Amino acid sequence: MNDIDTWGFATGRPPAQSPSTQSAARRHEPQRTARAALTRIVEPGDETAGRWLREMGPVALWHALADEDADPPAGARPAKIAGLRLRAARARPAEDLATVASLGGRFLCPGDDEWPGQLDDLGDARPIGLWVRGRANLRLWALRSVAVVGARACTEYGAHLAATLGAGLADRGWTVASGAAYGIDGAAHRGTLAADGATIAVLASGIDHAYPRGHTELIGRIAEQGLVVAELPPGDHPTRSRFIQRNRVIAALTRGTVVVEAELRSGSLVTARRALALGRFTMGMPGPVTSALSAGVHQLLRGEATVVTDADEVIELVGSIGDLAPERRGPALxxxxxxxxxxxxxxxxxxxxxxxxxxxxxxxxxxxxxxxxxxxxxxxxxxxxxxxxxxxxxxxxxxxxxxxxxxx
CATH class of the missing domain: 1.10.10.10 (Winged helix-like DNA-binding domain superfamily/Winged helix DNA-binding domain)
Structure with missing residues (x-):
């Protein structure tokens, strides 16, 4: 038999841990620790692994992936299990939990008081858990939140719209969520911060790994004034697929998504359409018809999205009854x-x-x-x-x- 590890089940290769790491591990309940481990093993948005997690529970699933002698999940392909077990061998959840705690962060699991229940709408693609930096309560901030997304290589017009929209939403007491990328994302975050508002950055990397590097200072400011959230454990890096999967979290976390500038092929449109599929509001801010950076937004507006031009119009759509935008009229003569x-x-x-x-x-x-x-x-x-x-x-x-x- 394999040795029994700190959290109560057998592992094929028990991780070598220092006394301080073992002590930190004992302070966390088995399910939380198992979920922390699984965030290093399973890719974000993996619905097959999500189904296993739902059917088996986090502790049993980690056991099945970490112990080479354990029975794999029912119906699992051998090649997939082999790859996941290679990752399981490097999982050090106690160290990850300790690292995030040293940053003043925490690890949230479904069922926690701070867990945003709207993420459960993702079904088996729901995050295994969320690594969070920042003092605010994620669940409360997400209750009145809007995603503002768009092109990385945006125009000055787009950056101005995003910053103004972020500041306007902040002034009305709404949280702005985005991905901390260059372009529209960064402008929306900065506009919100400038208005002393609430903003959430959802990363495609670990919360201790600022990406893009040029936004290290911005992400640091968000961690101080707002919240930085990630599915990936500390130190993990972004990949193309992780950016796409990150977008589903932004879409599910918020009441609606506003796209400010996007080409016909854009991750921002993926976010907007995922929001629509989840029953969220989908909005777009129009731009010049001659601009390729607005072509994707205009295509969205021809179908499933609603035109908005400022924060008042966004809130009229996503807010409560009575949150009406002021009537638009020309000057009185x-x-x-x-x-x-x-x-x-x-x-x-x-x-x-x-x-x-x-x-x-x-x-x-x-x-x-x-x-x-x-x-x-x-x-x-x-x-x-x-x-x-x-x-x-x-x-x-x-x-x-x-x-x-x-x-x-």
Whole structure:
């Protein structure tokens, strides 16, 4: 028989651990430790492994993968089990837990008070657990959160939109989630931080491994002011598939996803469509029709997404009843306050020259006396002036004159 390890089950190759590591391990319950180990063994979003986890439980699954003599999960392909067992040999969950604790972080499991229940919508693709840095409560912050994602090689227009949107959402008490990447992600995080708002960075690496390297300072600021979250254990690096799987967490964690600039082939569109499949709101901010960086957003808007232009419109969609965006109206003009008859009389006056009251009554379709009364009102308001028995428009600056003539 194999030796029985610290957490109560046999392992084919018990990890060599220092006394301090063993002590740290004893402080964690078996299921939490098993899940921590599995985050180093199983790739994020692996639905087959997720089904095994659901059917067997974390302790039994780790046992099956760590012990070469143990029976593998039912129906598992030998090649897959062989690869997972190679990874299991390097799993040191107690060390990982200690490393994250030294950073002031923690490891969350499904069922914890801080676990965001909306992640369970992913089914067997649900994260095994989440490694978290930051003082805030992830579950509470995620209750009122919006994902802002988009192109890495964004334009100045896109960066401005993302930063402004992040700040606007922060001002309204909403959390902004994104992936801490270059471009739109970084702009959204920075806009939120500048407004002293709440922001969550979901990484495709370990939470102690800043990626991209150029955002090391930004990710550090987010860890201090917000939350940094990852499925991967400390030290793990990102890969192309891990970026894609990271996007499903962003989509599931938030109430809705806003795409700001994205080409026709973009990971941001994957996030948006995953959000839609999960029953979340999907939104896009339009850009120039000539820009390839907005082509993906426009394609999304032609189908499943809703157009939004600012934080108010986003919150109107994802928020509670009564969170309505303000009515959009152009500037109010004095002419807008005229009653319909006065407006018709004003429209009857020629753009150049003067006209008599009889002519104006005929053109406006109003009785002569009523026309005369309305002309006196228009005179008092400064719209018209009288020369003998004829009337003409008051000449003002071109813009003012146009406004009084309805922009004609």
């Amino acid at each position: 004095v002419r807008d306050l005229l009653d319909p008859v006065a407006a018709r009389v004003l429209e009857a006056l020629p753009a150049r020259g003067a006209a008599g009251a009889t002519h104006l009554a005929r053109e406006a379709g109003t009785p002569h006396e009523l026309t005369h009364t309305k002309l006196l009102e228009l005179q008092a308001l400064g719209f018209v002036q009288r020369y003998g028995d004829r009337w003409e428009l008051v000449r003002r600056a071109e813009g003012t004159d146009r406004s009084r003539r309805g922009g004609a």
